[in-house]
Amino acid sequence: MNRAPTIPNTVLNRRAFIERLGGGLAGAALSQVMTLEAAVSSNAARLPQAAPRAKRVIQLFMNGGASQMDLFDYKPRLAREHGQKFDPGAGRRVEAATSEPGKVLASPFPFARHGASGQWVSSVLPQLARHVDELAFLLSIRSRTNVHGPGSYLLNTGFLLPGFPCLGAWVSYALGRISDNLPSFVVLPDSKGLPYNQKGNFSAGFLPVAHQGTIIQAGAKTPIANLAPPTNGRFITPAASAEGLALLKKVNQHHLRATPADARLEARIETYELAAKMQLSAPEAFDLSTETAATKALYGLENPASEDFGRRCLLGRRLLERGVRFVQVWSGQGGPTGNWDNHVSISKELPPIAASTDQPIAGLLTDLKARGLLEDTLVLWNTEFGRMPFSQSGEGRDHNGGTSSGWMAGAGVRPGVAVGASDDWSWQAAEGSITSYDFHATVLHLLGLDHKHVSVRHDGAERRLTDVHGEVVTGVLA
Secondary structure, eight states: OOOOOOHHHHHHHHHHHHHHHOHHHHHHHHHHTTTOOOOOOSSSOOOSSSSOOOOOOEEEETTOOGGGTTTTTHHHHHHTTTSSSOOOSSTTTOOOSSOOOOOOOOOOOOEEEETTTTTHHHHHHHHHTTTTTGGEEEEOOSSSSOHHHHHHHHHHHHSSSSOOOHHHHHHHHHHHOOOOOSSEEEEOTTTTTOTTTTGGGOOTTTTTGSSSOOOOOTTTTSTTTTOOOOOTOOTTOHHHHHHHHHHHHHHHHHHHOOOOOHHHHHHHHHHHHHHHHHHHHHHHHHHHGOHHHHHHHHHHTTTTTTTTHHHHHHHHHHHHHTTEEEEEEEEEEESSSSSOOOOHHHHHHHHHHHEEEEHHHHHHHHHHHHHTTGGGGEEEEEEEEOSSSBOOOBOOOOESSSSSEEEETTTBBBBTTEEEETTTTTEEEESBOOOHHHHHHHHHHHHHOOOOOOOOOETTTEEEEETTOOOOOOOOOO
16 A cells, blocks of 8 residues: 655654653664654554545454344244254255254344334343444354354454454554554453454554554553553663663664664564553553543443443543544453353353443443544444354354344444345345455445555565455445
């Protein structure tokens, strides 16, 4: 992609900032900054190829494979055939990812239509159900895999294997930072642990490392590690820091002379700059004490069941307000429990995880709209794949790559619509099948980017988020 022209005033600001750092980092940085406006620079943002509808994104990722027919994809046939052998007809082979196919399993939760759009939502999401007229549902999302790791990679990076940049990294690479004091891409993982693939879902892949997700442990005493010296680090004095910077200057200058075109050094310098700025700006962004009691209640912070996810949704809103371009909030850790991977019992496992997100997500939508942020913020709700219409272990459901559900809301999204449809059992996508490539193409389009042109040359190939596939899902566009 072409890069935007360098802005002289911003370069002078960078020069002044680096000079204020003093010592070794300044010398190394100044010698590079004036000659390389590399991809990692927040001042070398790439221009959109069309008028963007969205300026920023918050993605809510339900880790584990949320059960579509127990949330949004109402299927009366499952109730009629409950307990019978699952037979889709036409001699089609029926397989499951980790088990033998069981009997048809009806949803244990009542469904009702909501809003003027009449969208079906189950009883496990009563708060979100009030917002259906603001959402655009995708009811026929198909995955190429029914395995967690590859499935999560596919929906995050567009590829089944590790090593490729994720959506947030591509957005950062293409559009740069909004704020000079905070990262462009922030990840808020579940407090119970990282999702499947660990940090691979947030990777910058072969893009400059400055575009990878900055992980913030919202519930930890120190949300971002190493922003300040440890309390026992009494040896870290101004004099010692100055000596370290002087040594760093010598090493960096030697590296620049040997490999002047190595963008990795520029990435490191950018990272050091950002870390220094975050020491001043991040503590205020993470401080929820300034939020009103009403706002905290809106996000469900007074409820132990929803406090963790609600805290991260509220923090996500604060980060968006302060200039973070892409925020990813995860529900569920990797592993057999504590997520949306409900193999044993849908009736017992799904309600708690759903309840942990219901009020926070509804609160986030309400808050963004009240603050005028929903007009240029894109909200995404995703999971790596769906579940099967037949039982596993009596009343659980196995993985299903054939169809799943998701939704979008906010900037540029047509509210109150449902695009695509699964078959009568929610077993396979039947109408308007949507792939991860289509989803990514649509997100980039709403950000003013043509997915076919957001690319980088790597290992002799022109790589992009959507590989060689993808069409914009026009049905969700306002």
